[in-house]
Amino acid sequence: DAKTTQPNSMESNEEEPVHLPCNHSTISGTDYIHWYRQLPSQGPEYVIHGLTSNVNNRMASLAIAEDRKSSTLILHRATLRDAAVYYCILRTYSGGGADGLTFGKGTHLIIQP
Amino acid sequence: DSGVTQTPKHLITATGQRVTLRCSPRSGDLSVYWYQQSLDQGLQFLIQYYNGEERAKGNILERFSAQQFPDLHSELNLSSLELGDSALYFCASSNLGSNYGYTFGSGTRLTVV
Numbered sequence: 001d002a003k004t005t006q007p008n009s010m011e012s013n014e015e016e017p018v019h020l021p022c023n024h025s026t027i028s029g030t031d032y033i034h035w036y037r038q039l040p041s042q043g044p045e046y047v048i049h050g051l052t053s054n055v056n057n058r059m060a061s062l063a064i065a066e067d068r069k070s071s072t073l074i075l076h077r078a079t080l081r082d083a084a085v086y087y088c089i090l091r092t093y094s095g096g097g098a099d100g101l102t103f104g105k106g107t108h109l110i111i112q113p
Numbered sequence: 114d115s116g117v118t119q120t121p122k123h124l125i126t127a128t129g130q131r132v133t134l135r136c137s138p139r140s141g142d143l144s145v146y147w148y149q150q151s152l153d154q155g156l157q158f159l160i161q162y163y164n165g166e167e168r169a170k171g172n173i174l175e176r177f178s179a180q181q182f183p184d185l186h187s188e189l190n191l192s193s194l195e196l197g198d199s200a201l202y203f204c205a206s207s208n209l210g211s212n213y214g215y216t217f218g219s220g221t222r223l224t225v226v
Contacts, residue, residue, distance in 0.1 A: 041201075045115075049214055099209065100160075100169045
């Protein structure tokens with residue numbers, strides 16, 4: 001399975017932008033970059049995903065490096081509700097429809113008021 | 114409400130017993146995934162079903178089994194339970210293809226005493 005590397009934790013202030021980095025140097029051409037977040041005692045929540053181009057949605061933006069070996073999740077204006085563990089995952093579409101996501105340890109994002 | 118329904122929310126049982134966890138996927142999703150999350154292991158992928166057929170297996174023990182029924186709901190059966198099986202069990206659903214993320218349920222907290 002392709003692996004990702006994320007910092008264990010990051011801290012930011014409320015109402016400031018947050019940039020969460022992810023390295024995936026062994027990414028293959030068919031891997032999509034997915035981001036999920038998990039609040040305490042809740043199931044993971046889909047945030048955003050992309051292949052090559054930068055992506056925006058109502059929750060966040062995803063900036064993908066030109067060589068696709070790294071990406072950055074951008075929360076434009078962090079709130080206390082954004083405090084969570086953020087997971088960067090590569091979704092590989094293998095033959096036969098098998099595509100279980102492999103979660104790493106993620107980045108624990110702390111938001112200071 | 115994510116659209117993925119898991120029951121029960123909490124389950125307490127004794128060692129050696131057998132339990133069944135149930136998951137109803139989001140409407141229209143054909144794939145169901147089961148994950149186990151314990152404090153020291155993080156989110157571990159167990160198994161994936163697509164339209165009633167097993168498609169991928171992760172770190173699922175032989176004491177555990179799953180199935181997906183014609184109405185697409187899925188059940189995870191855990192038998193000969195041990196103390197170490199105490200964990201949160203999450204179900205997620207998705208469709209195959211590049212446009213979809215996973216939608217997770219709120220989980221079943223299993224406590225084995």
